Amino acid sequence: MHLCPGTPTPAHSTVTETHVITTTDLTKVYRSRGREVTALDGVDLHVREGEVYGVIGQSGAGKSSLIRCVNLLERPTSGTVTVAGQDLTALAGRGSRAGRELRQARSRIGMVFQHFNLLSSRTVQDNVELPLEILGKSGGERSRKALELLDLVGLADKAGAYPAQLSGGQKQRVGIARALAGDPKVLLSDEATSALDPETTRSILALLRDLNRQLGLTVLLITHEMDVVKSVCDSAALMENGRIVESGTVSELLATPGSELAAALFPLDGEASGEDRTVVDVTFQGESATQPVISQLARTYNIDISILGAAIDTVGGLQVGRMRIELPGRYEDNVVPIGFLREKGLQIDVPGHESVLVKEGAQ
Amino acid sequence: MTWSEMQPLLEQACWDTLYMVGWSTLIAVVGGLPLGILLVLTDRGGLLQNVVANKVIGQIVNIARSLPFIILMVALMTFTRWITGTTIGREAAIVPLAVGAIPFFARLVETAVREVDHGLVEAVQAMGGNTWTVVRKVLVPESLPSLISSTTTTVVALIGYSAMAGTVGAGGLGDIAIRYGYQRFETQMMWITVAILAVVISVIQFAGDYAARSLHRRGAHSGPAPKLRLLKAAS
């Protein structure tokens, strides 16, 4: 298996309904010199087996704290973390040091880091062998596995090089190979592409996606870049001030009226041209994208519709179209045409009237 | 004094110095390395955080380091006799030399180990490594170039201290310089001793720097390589 950025990937997602990472009411409070910072404030996270799950949020939102709590590099203040059916918080014991069982559980969770964290004193191959040394594997087995993994990430020819001789993207490939050495079911990635240029970011994301598809690896990734979520994630969560404020599969999010994540994943702009006009955002997914709804709307109600902006994009492997249209008259005058659009199975957002819509949607 | 008179004296002195410095360096490394690592591990936020132990070790190291060697030597007389059975001669000099060098080296180790990127420690923890794994696979190998430089510094310092060991009849180059050069006005003897010391120290410094640099070169350290202290032109 040799995965390169250009290799076509099997389109089939490997997602199942089993939750492989679950956090329940997770809180983390840092106490230093009498000051308290609540980094996580009751986080419930559910990552399904085989999916790429993105957590996005602004700096200081608590993303790193969350991912570090998943393998207990950071001890949660309260709440539980379950990975692959095992309650890690129960293994953790009382002291600050990681007991044997927790260490064994960690060896089955891969982790990649923003700054790669490769040992400069070791060659690329020896870096990949390190987790295998910790697992007590024999020398022959270690080098066989390491070379196999380096081949998988496309770096077979760099086995004898030192990290200092590699580019950032190559270092991250080594980091990924190393994270896979213990045959993990779960890969944690904290800003793995944040130190890389856009081109390299794409190739690393493609690699993660391929590993996810080909090995059935569940990936939990942290990022502050919407593009990362857009290009690889099946599901996403938005964090603010230590809480998850929105979460779901990408298509669920796009179908949620007023979703901040959806709007950020798929931004639209265009201002209303006058006071007595109503701006409506229409989101098409799958089937509905093929129906000529806008012209039907114009004919049925005999109104003039202006298109302010439109785009079609692939989000999380889904074809999605969005269009911002303008209807004559105020919002109150357009309740019927908007209802017509919603009946056609389209998702409608009226900027400035979110709350009204959410209420209507709930009825 | 003729050269044929001086030669055996100088040869003996060289061996005495080498013997004292060699053994005390070995003991300083064996004792100071774990102590220095322990200072880092027990510190706040360290893997074996223990504020009390850290303070106690730190204090002992500080006191031992600040004592002038000649006082340490006198203060340790009883201890030295207990260990070696005597308080004079080369063996007796090794005890205070080593005791003085352990905390000296430990502080240098502490500084070197602190420089290791904490991300590497976390990476090994995330793989399921324990504290001992972190020490063996990360802290020591990653700080090796600095540890070698620290050893070089310690050897050079020990050559200096060993000159004072002449006062307990341990011999060595410093002893010759004092006895012949200062007490008997044999200036020629003194200058030869000085020259030998200068050469020995330069060679040790050069070898140490070379070893540290060649290890460093392959590494991904972001900081500049340690500078050659004596032979800048060679770089």
Ligand SMILES: Nc1ncnc2c1ncn2[C@@H]1O[C@H](COP(=O)(O)OP(=O)(O)OP(=O)(O)O)[C@@H](O)[C@H]1O
């Ligand atoms: N070890 C720590 N001690 C004290 N406070 C901390 C510690 N680590 C994080 N914090 C605080 O917790 C909050 C959340 O930090 P965290 O690193 O999880 O944010 P983040 O979302 O990863 O941000 P970024 O995008 O900048 O990496 C911040 O206010 C931060 O200052």
Ligand SMILES: [Mg+2]
């Ligand atoms: Mg972070």
